[in-house]
Amino acid sequence: MMFPFTAIVGQEDIKTALILNVIDPGIGGLLVMGEKGTAKSTAVRALADLLPEMPVVRDCRFHCAPDGPFCSGCAARRAGGELPVGALKMRVVELPLGITQDRLLGTLDLEHALARGEKRFEAGLLADAHRNFLYVDEVNLLEDHLIDLLLDSAAMGVNTVEREGISYSHPARFILVGTMNPEEGDLRPQLLDRFGLCVRVVTLHEKAQRIEILRRRAAFDAAPDRFRATWHAEQEGLAQRILAARERLPAVAIPDATLEAIVAVASALKLDGHRPDIVILKAARALAAYRGLPAPGTAEIRAAALLALPHRQKRLPFEALATDRSVLERVLQEALPCA
Numbered sequence: 080m081m082f083p084f085t086a087i088v089g090q091e092d093i094k095t096a097l098i099l100n101v102i103d104p105g106i107g108g109l110l111v112m113g114e115k116g117t118a119k120s121t122a123v124r125a126l127a128d129l130l131p132e133m134p135v136v137r138d139c140r141f142h143c144a145p146d147g148p149f150c151s152g153c154a155a156r157r158a159g160g161e162l163p164v165g166a167l168k169m170r171v172v173e174l175p176l177g178i179t180q181d182r183l184l185g186t187l188d189l190e191h192a193l194a195r196g197e198k199r200f201e202a203g204l205l206a207d208a209h210r211n212f213l214y215v216d217e218v219n220l221l222e223d224h225l226i227d228l229l230l231d232s233a234a235m236g237v238n239t240v241e242r243e244g245i246s247y248s249h250p251a252r253f254i255l256v257g258t259m260n261p262e263e264g265d266l267r268p269q270l271l272d273r274f275g276l277c278v279r280v281v282t283l284h285e286k287a288q289r290i291e292i293l294r295r296r297a298a299f300d301a302a303p304d305r306f307r308a309t310w311h312a313e314q315e316g317l318a319q320r321i322l323a324a325r326e327r328l329p330a331v332a333i334p335d336a337t338l339e340a341i342v343a344v345a346s347a348l349k350l351d352g353h354r355p356d357i358v359i360l361k362a363a364r365a366l367a368a369y370r371g372l373p374a375p376g377t378a379e380i381r382a383a384a385l386l387a388l389p390h391r392q393k394r395l396p397f398e399a400l401a402t403d404r405s406v407l408e409r410v411l412q413e414a415l416p417c418a
Contacts, residue, residue: 084125107275108255137165218257
């Protein structure tokens with residue numbers, strides 16, 4: 080029985096960042112930094128549980144969407160007629176730290192291909208992750224080459240396995256959520272930059288909030304069904320709001336003023352590359368869609384920047400990651416004076 084997403088006390092940044100990634104998975108996932116026991120995994124699982132079932136091609140190993148993109152099996156079935164449609168709940172697929180490359184990507188049976196002239200693909204974890212959340216706890220402890228493979232698949236939306244001139248591809252569009260404690264080691268800047276958004280979660284110290292956490296947890300443990308029933312209306316309301324935002328997203332306008340404001344922020348921080356600008360734009364559009372606005376305003380750009388830039392700010396050697404937002408806050412105040 081899953082704890083309701085809307086019943087989680089505080090931690091608004093992580094909840095907002097997760098919702099924005101569901102509205103537009105092209106944002107590029109989320110990196111969550113902070114201590115254990117701060118509702119990180121609970122928030123991810125609860126959001127997946129909140130969302131309604133998604134349409135899938137029935138009996139497809141990769142649970143392809145009925146309108147594509149398709150794996151090779153669904154593409155062949157589609158050529159022979161209409162695809163049967165079913166439904167599945169979005170879920171959270173966990174990636175263990177000790178995973179091997181073959182278990183992550185999948186493997187090709189070369190002997191079968193040579194003997195019978197047929198491709199036989201043994202699917203890996205990325206097949207399970209397609210159209211789901213892929214959750215990596217302590218991502219900073221994962222081997223760098225595996226993180227590279229993960230981020231490449233997340234960016235391309237496809238997983239390709241090659242062996243001895245034989246290749247197999249399948250769609251691999253997932254929302255990557257990584258967690259880390261900066262005290263246990265950093266990620267390389269090149270890898271940090273590949274995560275769309277970044278949130279730092281901290282233990283709540285305000286007395287009333289801590290009491291409310293205990294009260295809700297005790298009520299949930301005593302009677303999960305009854306507790307979920309009391310939050311049903313809020314859960315349904317949020318689910319419908321997210322679905323409406325996904326439908327509204329393509330219609331959200333991008334005025335020149337929005338582009339100029341985003342570039343002003345990125346330029347003032349002297350950020351490398353253009354990914355920061357793109358992520359701010361996507362997050363601001365998703366937030367505007369979520370709020371029912373026709374275009375992102377100053378408030379949406381500011382909120383998006385606070386999620387998209389902390390892990391991309393240039394730091395001195397050994398300087399703490401995303402612990403001091405004073406520079407970012409000052410730049411935002413100067414670039415977006417009406418915020």
